[in-house]
Amino acid sequence: MEHQIIISGFGGQGVLFAGQLLAYAGLAEGKHVTWIPSYGPEMRGGTANCTVILSDEEIGSPQIRYPSAVIALNPPSLVKYAKLVKPGGCLVLDASLIDSRAGREDVREIAVRAKEIAEGLGYPQMANVVAIGALVAATGALRMETVEDVLIAKTARKRPEMREPNLAALRAGAAVATATVH
Amino acid sequence: MIGNLIPVYERPHALTETVTHYCPGCTHGLIHKLVAETLDEMGVTEQTIGVASVGCSVFSYNYFNCDFASAAHGRAPAMATGIKRVHPDRIVFTYQGDGDLAAIGTGEIIHTAARNENITVIFVNNGIYGMTGGQMAPTTLPGMKTTSSPAGRDVKLTGAPIRMSEMLATLDGPAFIARRSVHNPANVNRTRKAIRAAFEAQRQGLGFSIVEILSSCPVNWGKTPVDALKFIEDGMLPYYPLGDFKVSEAMKALLRA
Amino acid sequence: MARELWKGNEAIAEAAVRAGLEAYFGYPITPQTELLEYLAVRMPALGRAFLQAESELAAINMVYGAAVAGARTMTSSSSPGVSLMQEALSYIAATEVPMVLVDMMRGGPGLGNLAPTQADYFQLVKGGGHGDYRPIVLAPDSVQEAVDLTYVSFDLAERYRNIVIIAADGNIGQMMEPVEMPPLRERPPVGSVDRGWELTGAVGRPRRIAHSLNLSPEEMARVNASLQNKAAAIAAHEVRYSERFAEDADLLVVAFGSAARIAQTAVRQAREEGLNVGLFRPISLFPFPTDRLAHLATRAQRLLVVELNAGQMLEDVRLAAGAYAPIDFFGRMGGVLPMPDEIYDAIRSAYPHVGGNGNGKGKRSLPAGMRPLTGSWSERMSLN
Numbered sequence: 001m002e003h004q005i006i007i008s009g010f011g012g013q014g015v016l017f018a019g020q021l022l023a024y025a026g027l028a029e030g031k032h033v034t035w036i037p038s039y040g041p042e043m044r045g046g047t048a049n050c051t052v053i054l055s056d057e058e059i060g061s062p063q064i065r066y067p068s069a070v071i072a073l074n075p076p077s078l079v080k081y082a083k084l085v086k087p088g089g090c091l092v093l094d095a096s097l098i099d100s101r102a103g104r105e106d107v108r109e110i111a112v113r114a115k116e117i118a119e120g121l122g123y124p125q126m127a128n129v130v131a132i133g134a135l136v137a138a139t140g141a142l143r144m145e146t147v148e149d150v151l152i153a154k155t156a157r158k159r160p161e162m163r164e165p166n167l168a169a170l171r172a173g174a175a176v177a178t179a180t181v182h
Numbered sequence: 183m184i185g186n187l188i189p190v191y192e193r194p195h196a197l198t199e200t201v202t203h204y205c206p207g208c209t210h211g212l213i214h215k216l217v218a219e220t221l222d223e224m225g226v227t228e229q230t231i232g233v234a235s236v237g238c239s240v241f242s243y244n245y246f247n248c249d250f251a252s253a254a255h256g257r258a259p260a261m262a263t264g265i266k267r268v269h270p271d272r273i274v275f276t277y278q279g280d281g282d283l284a285a286i287g288t289g290e291i292i293h294t295a296a297r298n299e300n301i302t303v304i305f306v307n308n309g310i311y312g313m314t315g316g317q318m319a320p321t322t323l324p325g326m327k328t329t330s331s332p333a334g335r336d337v338k339l340t341g342a343p344i345r346m347s348e349m350l351a352t353l354d355g356p357a358f359i360a361r362r363s364v365h366n367p368a369n370v371n372r373t374r375k376a377i378r379a380a381f382e383a384q385r386q387g388l389g390f391s392i393v394e395i396l397s398s399c400p401v402n403w404g405k406t407p408v409d410a411l412k413f414i415e416d417g418m419l420p421y422y423p424l425g426d427f428k429v430s431e432a433m434k435a436l437l438r439a
Numbered sequence: 440m441a442r443e444l445w446k447g448n449e450a451i452a453e454a455a456v457r458a459g460l461e462a463y464f465g466y467p468i469t470p471q472t473e474l475l476e477y478l479a480v481r482m483p484a485l486g487r488a489f490l491q492a493e494s495e496l497a498a499i500n501m502v503y504g505a506a507v508a509g510a511r512t513m514t515s516s517s518s519p520g521v522s523l524m525q526e527a528l529s530y531i532a533a534t535e536v537p538m539v540l541v542d543m544m545r546g547g548p549g550l551g552n553l554a555p556t557q558a559d560y561f562q563l564v565k566g567g568g569h570g571d572y573r574p575i576v577l578a579p580d581s582v583q584e585a586v587d588l589t590y591v592s593f594d595l596a597e598r599y600r601n602i603v604i605i606a607a608d609g610n611i612g613q614m615m616e617p618v619e620m621p622p623l624r625e626r627p628p629v630g631s632v633d634r635g636w637e638l639t640g641a642v643g644r645p646r647r648i649a650h651s652l653n654l655s656p657e658e659m660a661r662v663n664a665s666l667q668n669k670a671a672a673i674a675a676h677e678v679r680y681s682e683r684f685a686e687d688a689d690l691l692v693v694a695f696g697s698a699a700r701i702a703q704t705a706v707r708q709a710r711e712e713g714l715n716v717g718l719f720r721p722i723s724l725f726p727f728p729t730d731r732l733a734h735l736a737t738r739a740q741r742l743l744v745v746e747l748n749a750g751q752m753l754e755d756v757r758l759a760a761g762a763y764a765p766i767d768f769f770g771r772m773g774g775v776l777p778m779p780d781e782i783y784d785a786i787r788s789a790y791p792h793v794g795g796n797g798n799g800k801g802k803r804s805l806p807a808g809m810r811p812l813t814g815s816w817s818e819r820m821s822l823n
Contacts, residue, residue, distance in 0.1 A: 020444070020615065023444055023615055024444055027442065027443075027444055027617050032617075033444070033615075033616065033617060034614055034615070034616050035444070035614065035615040035616075036610065036613060036614040036615070037613055039469070039470055039553065039609060039613045060700055060701065060702075060703035060704030060705075060706075060707060060779065061700055061701040061703065061704040061705075061778070061779045062610065062614050062616075062700065063610075063701070063776060063778065064704075064778065064779060065778035065779070065780055066780070227641075228640055228641050228642045228643075229640045229642065230640065231508070231638050231639075231640060233504070234650075240652060241652075243648045243650055244648075247641075247646055248640070248641055248646050249638040249639065249640055249641050249646050249647050249648075250638070250646070250647075250648050250649070250650075251503075251504065251507045251638055251648075251649040251650070252648070252649065252650035252651065252652055253500065253503070253504075254500060254503075254526055254527055254530050257496070257497070257500035257503075257527065260492070260496075260497040260498075260500035260501050260503075260504065261500045261501065261503050261504035261507075262504060263490070263497075263501050263504060264462065264464065264500070264501035264502060264503060264504020264505035264506070264507075264508065264512070265504040265505065265507065265508040265638065266504075267462055267488040267490060267501070267504075267505065268461065268462050268488060268504075268505045268508040268509070268510040268512075268629055268630075269508055269629070269630065269639060269640070272639070272640050289493060289494060289496070289497065290493075290496075290497055290500070293492075293493035293497065
């Protein structure tokens with residue numbers, strides 16, 4: 001089983017960190033993983049994206065044209081990747097920033113108001129974590145407990161007060177995915 | 183009785199027995215001797231690693247009796263930096279001409295000085311490219327005829343000669359920057375003292391030291407050896423004044439002591 | 440030992456540290472800067488030499504100095520910076536001192552871009568600087584392999600007193616993958632073990648000279664002969680490659696580094712669909728795995744070379760295997776990265792039983808970027 005995940009948004013939305021979260025969790029589960037960012041001038045503002053592959057087998061190309069799952073955190077990302085998701089794949093989008101929808105019959109589309117949820121928790125920068133919660137719940141690519149453990153290790157080791165908001169963000173995203181009936 | 187004679191002069195231990203390739207009247211050989219005597223006096227010849235440049239002094243590695251590396255053109259200060267960072271307890275010096283140091287290697291010498299790299303630079307300035315047969319250098323005097331400025335150096339076309347010592351002296355770092363000349367015995371002695379001071383600066387860990395030495399090139403200047411020495415005095419000194427351009431506070435203390 | 444996620448650039452830096460890197464000199468350039476930044480923290484903490492030079496030119500000459508001084512030394516850069524280093528690389532090769540260079544290749548020529556390419560194969564593998572010399576060139580296709588090759592590169596450099604180049608690109612440098620790090624080596628202090636050539640000060644021994652000037656043609660010829668003998672020894676002992684389904688492949692894909700990584704996905708897909716396709720991946724670009732590739736080419740009906748350039752390793756493949764099998768080429772230039780499906784299409788087109796080569800079923804429809812190379816050099820050049 002191989003999950004090919006692209007996470008895309010504006011610089012500063014935590015796109016790269018969200019991808020690393022998946023990669024670390026994949027490693028914790030003993031999977032083969034790759035994480036590769038877009039790099040260069042794009043990092044200074046503008047769009048940012050990364051590709052994460054989680055696989056039970058050795059991974060060939062770390063980049064793919066047709067992902068099995070996409071997180072789009074801004075409108076251009078939806079435009080770019082909505083048409084590329086593999087049939088049967090999954091598309092998570094932040095509905096608080098994106099008005100349009102992919103509208104594909106063959107893809108599970110999850111519109112989660114990630115930024116609003118994160119703001120509700122008092123941490124608008126956690127929209128990426130909300131989206132990750134939705135993606136993990138929708139795809140089953142990883143066990144949610146693994147993601148929770150990695151999330152806490154990466155965010156709350158030095159700042160224990162970040163533990164609960166992060167977990168809440170992750171679970172809120174997962175709840176939206178679970179409630180989204182295709 | 184020969185056995186009772188006291189030698190008043192002998193070849194410095196720090197020079198090999200090799201006959202140099204320098205032209206008659208050239209002062210490179212004299213400057214080599216001053217450096218070698220200094221290393222011997224300080225007892226550091228065996229702790230010293232030299233870096234030769236490209237130009238007339240390219241073969242200096244054959245003449246100094248210590249470990250020696252031969253750098254690419256202009257890069258001796260960078261190579262010396264690499265050596266010194268690996269062996270900070272060794273004495274490391276470069277021996278460079280003006281084409282090497284003031285033209286192709288300008289970047290390296292400035293940044294090595296700016297880092298206050300704890301090395302010593304012997305900079306031999308004769309205002310011309312000697313090895314390649316007398317072309318214009320960045321240090322060639324205005325109006326001076328060379329094979330690549332046959333009508334005389336036109337500063338409107340090529341700019342004015344670079345005074346490296348003055349330029350480097352604007353940097354905060356260096357411990358000791360001085361210009362000397364070897365056109366007569368009194369100045370040879372002053373040069374010897376400056377070279378000693380420069381190496382002492384390094385031995386005491388005070389940082390970057392450079393002695394710029396005005397030197398003659400009779401063959402490419404088209405002068406007799408005697409006239410060439412006179413040209414240093416009459417032609418070069420007015421443009422390249424002798425003196426100490428940078429003596430750090432720590433260096434001043436060292437010189438007093 | 441547990442596997443950890445490492446970014447390629449930082450993993451290479453750590454592997455170098457663990458291999459005993461004693462002196463690093465570098466200059467910032469994307470996409471290798473993380474390597475410099477990582478060592479800026481790590482090296483001083485270990486009491487080892489780290490210096491950001493004023494240019495790649497200065498950096499490589501500092502490496503030259505550290506190398507003649509006997510240290511395990513390294514620099515890293517990307518294509519334009521490596522161009523600047525070629526002069527000193529030639530000097531270092533002639534002086535026969537060991538050093539390691541990491542090149543994270545980027546799009547060129549010129550200032551180019553930051554995207555991954557393999558367009559510096561000629562520059563790295565064929566010498567790059569003036570004169571007749573051969574660096575050992577190792578091309579990893581994963582972060583783990585980059586670590587392993589970096590770790591061994593210092594030993595190779597010292598064994599042969601030769602330049603070793605780790606040739607990769609931003610794909611390897613920027614990617615994160617699980618890595619098992621080798622142990623931190625305990626090494627004696629620099630200069631404490633005398634190998635007979637390093638400059639440490641002539642205490643209790645005759646002085647030494649490290650130079651590359653040989654005015655007498657006979658002496659220069661002798662140095663050249665020594666370099667060639669060394670290259671032959673390297674070619675005899677240091678060939679490295681990797682194979683997947685290569686032994687019985689009818690169509691053998693030949694690719695290195697990140698292009699091989701992409702090709703691997705396409706090859707696997709083709710295999711799953713019943714095509715008898717294999718992958719041959721040179722790891723050492725010099726020495727090139729000529730003999731092994733020739734052997735495989737006598738079995739395969741066709742070869743497909745895939746590179747992120749206009750066809751550079753292709754020439755070595757032709758030399759090795761051109762007499763035994765027809766060769767196709769698929770290339771992407773300028774940092775445009777082919778996706779696995781494009782290479783898959785190229786495999787379908789080139790495949791002996793599917794694409795119609797030699798079976799008289801008419802013209803193939805070639806994917807963009809692919810050209811058949813069965814003709815002469817001049818015929819090839821007339822193709823777009």
